[in-house]
Amino acid sequence: MADLKLTQVIKRFGDLETIHGIDLDIKDGEFVVFVGPSGCGKSTLLRMIAGLEEITDGDIHIDNECVTRVPASKRGVAMVFQSYALYPHMTVRENMGFGLKMAKVSKHEITRRVDEAAQILQLGPLLDRKPKALSGGQRQRVAIGRTIVRNPKVFLFDEPLSNLDAELRVKMRVEIAKLHGELRNTMIYVTHDQTEAMTLADKIVVLRSGNVEQVGSPLELYLNPANDFVAGFIGSPQMNFINCEVLAVTADMLRLRFPCGLETDMPAMTANVKAGDNLKLGIRPEHVLEDASGELVICVDVDVVEHLGGSTFVYADYAGDISMTLQVGGLSDINGKDKREISFNRHYCHLFNEAGKSIGLRKDALELKAAEKMLPMAG
Amino acid sequence: MSVKHLKTLGWYLFLTGIGYVFLFPLLFMLVSSLKPEQAIFADLYSIRAILPVGELSLDNYRQVFEKSNVSLYFWNSLFITVGTVIMGLFVNSLLAFTLSRMSWRGQKLVLAVVIALMIIPLEAIVVPLLLLASKLPSIGWEGGMLVLKSSWLNTLHVQMLPFVANSFFIFLFYQFFRDIPKDFDEAAELDGATPFQIYRHIIVPMSGPVFATVAILHFLLMWNQYIWPIMAVQGEDARPLMPGIQIFFGRQSSWGEIMAYASLVTLPVLAVFLMFQKKFVTSLAGAGIKG
Structure with a gap:
């Protein structure tokens, strides 16, 4: 159990800087997920915490102790690798006990701790098998078991579920969440799958090109994304973005024009906005209505309809070149290649300036209560 | 049909x-x-x-044992070959391990030198090697006493030590180790293993095929040594089998006896090959040096 603190952590490979001065505070027992697209530096950051990658500049503290120059094995961290990295010539028991053997723990104690971890993960009957005789999910559990026996201060997971099939991934995700509930250790989890991030995390760290874009709870990120990148990354399917032009600015109101000519007022923080600016309006697929009952109505050309049973995804084009996705609960009567009106309400909208930064909407003016009511659904 | x-x-x-x-x-x-x-x-x-x-x-075989000191030569050959192979497996794989899985200053240069050394044949260095061996002092038994000898010539170790490290075998190990995912090393590093423990507990047990290949190739190389023992060993005591056949041939011997001698020399090699054949073939395919 431990706090973790990153201070201005920088990583350079030769002249190439891949992590640009990251500050991060992780509290004891927190489940933190690093999420971002491929190449954003999330795995590098995790490996720097693990001690597998040298830190070019900055400091890492675990439990108020600076571990920047401490070797990996002495940091009190344990890691689950994407490839599991189970030693193929050792049995499950030997794999799990290898760390303790290296630490010269007595055989009796190793057996006790391996059995204990095996019980938590229901690995008992598999202890004498070699990794190649295990299924993907079992291997994954052994890899986790190997970290548990070492009783580390911090657990690190490097995309641990990416090699599993979809069904097993959901199952293991639940198991990892349960495990965190039982152990209450600090855990850091790297993934590019925002669903994993949303479901597992106490705190999500969104990374892009070696920078932290936003840190917050899953719902904070979902409801109040700091920029269009976070807005697009968190939430599935992705948020819809519509370009619109600012026609007029008053103290607490923006007059916007949509590509098809629709004009509307949007109560917002207008301090840094001026007439003539191009803004991006974001609306999540689950907040778009399939009819004209909402406040803002636009006309789209339906392209493809996917019926999933419980919900329906509708892919449509708006104003010729803007792709829109709608998520409709239950079955929808929308047909492919339809031309139809869809709508949305202002209090679900997000506005971003040209640099992508969020412009706060004045929720007070947008029936705050209505928005709060929708919170459980949003999660 | x-x-x-x-x-x-x-x-x-x-x-x-x-x-x-x-x-x-x-x-x-x-x-x-x-x-x-x-x-x-x-x-x-x-x-x-x-x-x-x-x-x-089996008359021819009987004659071989009577006319020649073949059993002494055989034990010499076996000692030289097995000893060199065991030392070679350790030394060559360890260097390959550091070249393929660790990072240190000058690593690339050493790798380049190792690869470059593969093209130099023994014949090119045999004369300087002989001069060197003749000047190196060593300790050995003579007449039941420990004595300081002024040269390495006419000893068993002069036939072993120059052949322990071999650039081709280092390269074979290097190729094989390079393909083992680094995750294993990192997992072991987090488990608290030192580089040598990673080598000993993780990499070596996972590299059976390449160890088998190198063991066989090194065995053949050492068992068939001919030029070097002829140059470096004059007396009977340290003579191995291969130069022995030449001396036996030089004496008055029948063709049957010579064939018997040749069979005695060949059979151990055949036995070793057949024993490791399966691993050997897998490994050659795996090492990407088919043919």
């Missing part, structure tokens, strides 16, 4: 023919070693030359 069957039959005939060409000298040697001198020549131009028929006996 369909065209497909004919093709298969053709292939089998072709392969049998090739097999015969390669097996002929071996069979001829083994069969002749069991025959008296006249029978060898009488059978020379018929299929009987490679068939164990007629008057067969």
Whole structure:
């Protein structure tokens, strides 16, 4: 159990800087997920915490102790690798006990701790098998078991579920969440799958090109994304973005024009906005209505309809070149290649300036209560 | 018979023919070693030359043991070969491990040198090596006493130590180790293993095929050493089998006896190869050096 603190952590490979001065505070027992697209530096950051990658500049503290120059094995961290990295010539028991053997723990104690971890993960009957005789999910559990026996201060997971099939991934995700509930250790989890991030995390760290874009709870990120990148990354399917032009600015109101000519007022923080600016309006697929009952109505050309049973995804084009996705609960009567009106309400909208930064909407003016009511659904 | 069957039959005939060409000298040697001198020549131009028929006996083998110090040569060869192979497996794999899985200053240069050394044949360095060996002092037994010798010549270790490290074997190990995912090392590093423990507990147990390949190739190389022992060893005491055959040949010996000697020299190699054949073939395919 431990706090973790990153201070201005920088990583350079030769002249190439891949992590640009990251500050991060992780509290004891927190489940933190690093999420971002491929190449954003999330795995590098995790490996720097693990001690597998040298830190070019900055400091890492675990439990108020600076571990920047401490070797990996002495940091009190344990890691689950994407490839599991189970030693193929050792049995499950030997794999799990290898760390303790290296630490010269007595055989009796190793057996006790391996059995204990095996019980938590229901690995008992598999202890004498070699990794190649295990299924993907079992291997994954052994890899986790190997970290548990070492009783580390911090657990690190490097995309641990990416090699599993979809069904097993959901199952293991639940198991990892349960495990965190039982152990209450600090855990850091790297993934590019925002669903994993949303479901597992106490705190999500969104990374892009070696920078932290936003840190917050899953719902904070979902409801109040700091920029269009976070807005697009968190939430599935992705948020819809519509370009619109600012026609007029008053103290607490923006007059916007949509590509098809629709004009509307949007109560917002207008301090840094001026007439003539191009803004991006974001609306999540689950907040778009399939009819004209909402406040803002636009006309789209339906392209493809996917019926999933419980919900329906509708892919449509708006104003010729803007792709829109709608998520409709239950079955929808929308047909492919339809031309139809869809709508949305202002209090679900997000506005971003040209640099992508969020412009706060004045929720007070947008029936705050209505928005709060929708919170459980949003999660 | 369909065209497909004919093709298969053709292939089998072709392969049998090739097999015969390669097996002929071996069979001829083994069969002749069991025959008296006249029978060898009488059978020379018929299929009987490679068939164990007629008057067969182990007389030739008996003669070899009587006329030559073959058992001493055999133990010398075995000691030199096994000793060198064991030391070689350790030294060569350890260097390959540091080259492929660790990072240190000058690593790339050392790798380049190792690769460059592969093209230098023994014949090119044998004279300077002999000069060096003749100048190196060593400790050895002589007449039941420990004495300081002024040179390495006429010893067993002069036939072993120069051949322990081998750039080709280092390269084979390097190739194999390079393909083992780094995750294993990192997992072991987090488990608290030192680099040597990673080598000992993780990499070596995972590298059975390449160890088998190098063991066989190194065994053959050492067992068949000929030029170097002839140059570096004059006396009987440290002489291995291969130069022994030359000396035996030089004496008045029958062809049957020579074939018996040759069979004695060949059989251990054949046995080792057959024992490790499966691993050897897998590893050659895996190491990407087919053919």
